[in-house]
Amino acid sequence: MSESVHHQITHRHWILVAAMLAMFMAAIEVTIVATAMPTIIAELGGFSQFGWVFSIYLLTQAVSVPIYGRLADLWGRKRVFFIGTSLFLIGSVLCGFASQMGWLILFRAMQGLGAGAIMPLTSTIIADVYPPRERASIQGWLSSVWGVAAIIGPLTGAWIVQHFSWALIFWVNVPIGIISMLMLARWFPESRREQTQRLNLTGSGWLMLTVSALLTALLQAETLGYWVVALFAVALLAGYALMRHEVRADEPLFPMAIWRSRTLVAGNAGNLVIGAAMMGISAFLPTWIQGVNGGTPLQAGSALAMMSIGWPLASMLSGRLMQRTSYRFTAQLGSVLLILGTAMLLTLHSNSTAWQAGISAFVIGTGMGMTSTTFLIAVQNTAEFHIRGICTASIMFSRMLGSALGTAVMGAVLNYNLMTRLPGHRDPVQQIMSQPQRDALSHGSLQQMVSEIALSLHWVFAVSLAIAVASLLIARLIPAIRPH
Secondary structure, three states: OOHHHHHHOOOHHHHHHHHHHHHHHHHHHHHHHHHHHHHHHHHHOOHHHHHHHHHHHHHHHHHHHHHHHHHHHHHOHHHHHHHHHHHHHHHHHHHHOOOOHHHHHHHHHHHHHHHHHHHHHHHHHHHHHOOHHHHHHHHHHHHHHHHHHHHHHHHHHHHHHHHOOOOHHHHOHHHHHHHHHHHHHHHOOOOOOOOOOOOOHHHHHHHHHHHHHHHHHHHOHHHHOOHHHHHHHHHHHHHHHHHHHHHHOOOOOOOHHHHHOHHHHHHHHHHHHHHHHHHHHHOOHHHHHHHHOOOOHHHHHHHHHHHHHHHHHHHHHHHHHHHHOOHHHHHHHHHHHHHHHHHHHOOOOOOOOHHHHHHHHHHHHHHHHHHHHHHHHHHHHHOOHHHHHHHHHHHHHHHHHHHHHHHHHHHHHHHHHHHHHOOOOOOHHHHHHOHHHHHHOOHHHHHHHHHHHHHHHHHHHHHHHHHHHHHHHHHOOOOOOOOO
């Protein structure tokens, strides 16, 4: 499918609906499972393995994203999308039948391997069927799915576990995925260039080893102890081997065009820092609201949902703004909003309301939505058709890697500050988050702990601010032209 045949596609709206359904299925998975996990643990046990239910999903998803992107360029979007979605749905069905935590973790790994195809390929399919001038606004519609999922997911998960078996939270994916595949099978006119290339299996192997070791070390740093050093060493050596192999390979996993184009490099770097900055909000803002302000989980979730609402709204607005101004202006405006929102977090204090935190999260969400969509559209409009799949996948991969890096860096900043400021307390955040432990503290002790934890979190927000400033510098690298 070349850029000249977009007008020949007569059912683009149904293809868009199918892509949005698939994106919704992947987006709601995280929030709906998080809501149901207490119920699942109560039945299956294995609380010590709780973190792996989420980490293994993120790990296998991140590892497989670049591979699916390359396969989509070689085998065609539709075939690879069906393979990945089928694997995701099989994993979903098996998760519902898990009888112990170990099986659930294994089936979540299968889900993640399938999910690695869904996000990049839905965006790539939309880029294939819509011309450059329309892609920005259409990608905004795709982004809006995340905002809807962020609101519907927790409510649906809570309703299901209250009235039905927790297995249904996994099985609800099945009809959505089947409908999406049937719609694409009917209306998406798969067309691809004849390829004599084969998948770079050696490069794929080195990539999987590099990313698996790196993300496992970052996501499980607190539980692995000194094994983290060994994992970082493995990631470093495997990454070096990957670079040497890619330079010499006739068919590199990541085409050299990605590294030769300033726009493609900027798009990946931009999403790396956006993913990192996002974790400063998603992981630590609820801690501020519940720990420092003494708010409820509902208040924390509501404030965080403001970011998910701002993201799709700004994403849709950025499409029109790009066509009136330029990629660079839109990305820079989004970066300024991101900087403003993270700076607002530094003004929070112990008497701040959840609404103040929510407004900050909303501004941050608008900045993220505007910058991420602009970087994605600039990359898709720059990349040739035969590498658009891997270029889109690399954007998604960069954001996931940034999220893992951001979690590790900001977690380390928080832990260092807590260890320095409250050396005589073990897990002080847990003490003020748990209502019985909080009530057991004297007024003076509680005020001291809250004050020191607030200062520690301010350092986390300062790191987020520095990362947001980096996004403004990266935005200057993309061209000052409009989509055409």
